[in-house]
Amino acid sequence: MSQGKFRTADEAVALIGDGATVALIGGGGGLMEPTHTFRAVSRRFLETGSPRGLTVVHALGIGDKKTEGLNHFAHEGMVKRVIGGHWVWSPRMQRLAAEERIEAYVLPSGCVMQLYREIGGGRPGLLSHVGLGTFVDPRHQGGKMNASATEDLVEVVRLGGREQLFYKSFPIDVAIIRGSFADADGNISLDQEAANIDVYAAALAAHNSGGLVIAQVRTAVDAGSLPARSVRVPGAIVDAVVVDPEQRMGYDLPYDPLVSGERHGPITLDPPEPLDVRTLIARRAYRELREGAIINFGVGIGEGVAKMIADRGETGRYHQTIEHGTYGGYLMTGTMFGYARSPSAMIDGPSQFDFYAGGGLDIAFLGFGELDENGDVNVSRLGGLTVGPGGFMDIAQNARKVVFCGTFDTKGARASVTPGGLRIERAGDVRKLVRRVDQITYSGSQALARGHEAVFVTERAVFELSRDGLVLTEVAPGVDMRADVLDAMDFKPLIPRAPRVMDAALFAA
Template sequence: MNFFDKLRLVLHVIRWRLTWRRHSLDYLPAKTSSDKFISARNAAKLIEDNSCVFSSGIAGNARCSVFFYAIRERFKRSGHPKSLTWINGGAQGGRGRVPGTIEELGLPGLMKSYLAAHIETAKAQLQLAQKGDLELYTLPQGVISLLLEEQGKGKTSMTSEVGLGTFLDPAVGGRAAINATAGAKYISREGDTLKYTMPQPEVALFSASYADEEGNIYFKHAATITESVQSISSVRKNKGIVMAAVAKIIPKNKKEISIPAEQVDYIVVNPYNEQTASILQNRYWPMFTPHEQVDRKKAVKQLKFINNLLKITPVRNTVDSDMARLAASLFLKIVPRDGLVNIGVGFPEEVGRVLVENDLEDEFIFTTEAGAFGGLPAPGIFFGATVGPDHLEPSSKMFARYHDHLDMAVLGFLEVDTKGNVNVSKKGPEVTDYVGPGGFPDIVYGAKNIIFIGHWMHKAEFGHEEGKVKLLRKGIPKFVEQVSEISFNGQEALRQGKTVLYVTNVGYFKLTKHGLQLIARFPGIDIEKDILANCEACIYIPQDESVPIIDSALEFSFNRSKNTTGIHSG
């Protein structure tokens, strides 16, 4: 990017930070022929006490901000609506920093219970739950989206193998409840499957791009669809209220209608609706929409610049780069051409970056759990969207794809244990430490191959010395005897015949019948001093074999016969 591109992006971020609290609860479009159009303030008045509400969206994508603001304002004035049961799938919080998120509703008494797949960003709700003022529950994101679909068909539950042997499985003491005040049981064991249920929403809130004067809804120029369609079907089956927030009214185009007017009860026009974080829908960026001609590499650099500017993306060193390149080389050896791929947030994004930098992105089908199919997964605050997607689809359809067949998932981890189990959902013992599983259980269930990537220890320091990786300062072991919460069951994965690899800054491991086996190490890493002495998990190392050393000059090629992980004996 040149100087002027960077300046434009800096000004974009500054403008967003200065105006990100903008909202108008009384705004109404000047001319409409339908009584469906109401103000956000009046929309909030339609939600009754003790209602069950579902809000769509994920992270910065398709946020229901104007509804959050309106409900908060009404509650602070009148004490209503109160004792709500609230459900959402993807993360919708702002980590206590970003306004216009689900945290606007984090007031004592407004919610009675909160059920979501990813909860870490909803700091206000976590704090209420810690005090016992809110019942807190979690279910996998894919299960939530598919349950909505089942509810729309008149069913109240679904059975699935997703979550077997994890913290969700009652057979191993698991449950959906997170804190002590949460008493409802949404999961039961039925033979070799789990039976999932959840409350059926009476109110659906979602954000879309546009509406026409008749009240038809358009997802044109949207970055995601998430659970909007399925939440509508569930609520209509329950004879509830469906309300949409759109950026503006456009001329009717029958071919482009996404949701017909008869499926939506009320529409709020919110000129400040965002396409995705920081980007107004009325000034949408073509890079996030299907069928647009975009320079993907340039777009990815722009998004990375914004994330770096906001200090969203951690600073990565040369050893981190080695890890990403190693994971990318393993990825290339496993994933077939046109393979279906999911890449998670955080360190997995670095693997995607390596693939893009080596012109490999067009050989695979990248997807996100938000329903973006094709293109390149957007990093950081834009997570859930993709750059140059082929098309957008509901989350439930994407998760159905994952459950059926996913060639590769590249994911992070908090802890790994002797049995290959992985914890991604619980950072510590307090309720406020809770992360939630997100779509992780659904993704690892369907993935034929999984690469977990993360640091060997928490808060350790690694560096390069004379071309070798050196442990400069020890940290807290992340490979432990037993994880504090099982989000991924290693033995279940072995039973299903999955290939599971763990890439770290000491080398990489594979899950085998012997447990975690050290397959290769970085040059400079000593097995006894750097690995075994800093690990609570049991590591299997064949006695009759030397552990190969990874060549620091990893090469990438789409000629499968030439592609190599750069490993040599030593």
């Protein structure tokens, strides 16, 4: 086998110049993350002080909430600007943003992926309705997450009588991507990966900006040995290939052909969850499903609905999707969110977000950090920390119906689920139903303008979005509506008629 484009990780990252704009690929838990190459970039900076002054761009959250992923770039001086879709996987980068040591921007994950495609196509930017009325809208914050972020990356324009957001293009100097196999010509196959995400779009953006594409793979193969249909990134746009024989599907997953979709097989289900508050919320949310619906689940309590579908053997009744580009199968949860066993299809992330933006989703089950009387939701800035929406905004703004799943309050809250209903043992120290959210990640007014539905399910009560405000529709048995619901909120919901009592069957063991 000839040397071709193969390089060591140290040789490859030596190609990254000071001040470069670098597109990073990966998802939380190590999904599609070129960890070996990321470590080499960090090592080079710590040893030599270079590369410095980078602009880092990433669509999804990348890391393990400790040291991996985006954390390898979280060195003061190494990075001057970060444009990220989701930050929670990198507490080091969150801290740099909070301390004003970097310029911090947040854009919706889908818009970042689609913007790569626009950059690669030589177009001036991305036109999208996603983000209107939220913190990404320049009439609010324009995606700027700290005082150091001063450049306007997003504009409001009007075309064909409709308002749109215009996400401006910028050159990508380097894309660090990942695959399974590479031949000496640099052709990259993703056959043994858990998702496609934005690998091709980022590589295209870098190449057509006159930049470099560095690809990490687990296995090198002879030129001409990869089937053409297995190649997802052609060697014509790849400059350097790094081989890491220890590359894993994820931090906690070496390799599983069921997850890559190479094989379909029986799944060993996790034990049923205990009947606690989170399970109760998922049970109630599950009742919003309808046969044949195309659905999406967000990280958190919404995952519990996916687990119920699997536990009940109902995966064939609905069309499940993940924003990473995966359809069907058995969705994995927690740190493995974004993975699925025995998926039925895998497409590229930008195309998946096209599907969402066009209104292809029937129902989405998502979490919420704060909810206010306008039906606005915040998941992107909590407790003063930059979190970012990930794909939340692209999904929530476009699904025909969104079921928000979350606890009524937080920080020290305790409640027990009993056959007779819900028993509140201690109220949380932090209210989540507030007069005004700290940051708008989901705009209730935009949802109403598009004719979409929104239901908010908590353990104590259920609310629905109406044109006049938030309506209280259900209350859990065992709960004092005045003391445990109305007096525990910062605003008064609409109560046009007496709320229903939640079905007692939800509380059965």
